[in-house]
Amino acid sequence: MPSSSELPAPERVMVFDLDDTLYLERDYVVSGLTAAGDWARARLGLDRLGPLMRERFEAGARQRIFDDSLAALGQTATPALVARLLAVYRQHRPRIALATDATRYLDRRDAGTAVAIVTDGFLDAQRRKLRALDLFRRGVRQAVCTDRWGRAAWKPSRRAFDHLEAAFGLSGASFTYVADNPSKDFVAPRQLGWHTVRIVRAGGLHAEVRAASAGDEADRIIESLDSLD
Ligand SMILES: [Mg+2]
Incomplete structure (x- = not known):
């Protein structure tokens, strides 16, 4: 620089x-949720997590999107898993x-x-x-x-x-x-x-x-x- x-x-x-x-900013959020969802599909076999998180965001959810979406799929939102999703979200290459x-x-x-x-x-x-x-x-x-x-x-x-x-x-x-x-x-x-x-x-x-x-x-x-x- x-x-x-x-x-x-x-x-x-x-x-x-x-x-x-x-x-x-909403484009960034959608991009990040897509990256976190792709990670969850590849590592955990959770095909629905990405689409579900984006639907929740589009519907107005601004808090606890990872936790609530995991719960909706019957998954336990452990602090370690939520932290991992957050890291993928913050470290993805934004579209x-x-x-x-x-x-x-x-x-x-x-x-x-x-x-x-x-x-x-x-x-x-x-x-x-x-x-x-x-x-x-x-x-x-x-x-x-x-x-x-x-x-x-x-x-x-x-x-x-x-x-x-x-x-x-x-x-x-x-x-x-x-x-x-x-x-x-x-x-x-x-x-x-x-x-x-x-x-x-x-x-x-x-x-x-x-x-x-x-x-x-x-x-x-x-x-x-x-x-x-
Ligand atoms: Mg601003």
Whole structure:
């Protein structure tokens, strides 16, 4: 990954969240459940587990999908088995693609604008998503996985945002953060004086989430990255 110091200094930095901002997180979940189901079929002979887990997710289940699906097939969901399924899920190679408006944005941005990413989530999984989306080849300068510093650095922590200000040698209003979840995404960037934009995608897992307080909501709400300046 090129370090920002080897490249010309940008005038401004557009920082994006990853899940449900640049691609649809549900595609990742389906991809991961398929990988876990394939593992269960090959290792345990459980042909129905993958389809059943995907059906539960599509029906709205967000918790205990492994446990409940195993139980529905008459299997004991031992902690070791659930941990193994979770490891396969987090370590699979995701079959995901950038949203078409995200591709258009990365292709049309001007030369004075650098692009970076701040994403929460388990380090292994987030790194595999970044690779699958080929974001560095598309000109993303810095991708910060908050989990590299541990769980305490996940949003709403300021850690990743402070890190980017130092890395680019810019501050405050030179930055814009574009993300989808007002319960955590905009707290730190607002404290630092960044511009904030919430994207509400059809099919986004947090499309219905409301900010805990008006002060946590973004300055602006859009439905497509085509609306970004
Ligand atoms: Mg997100």
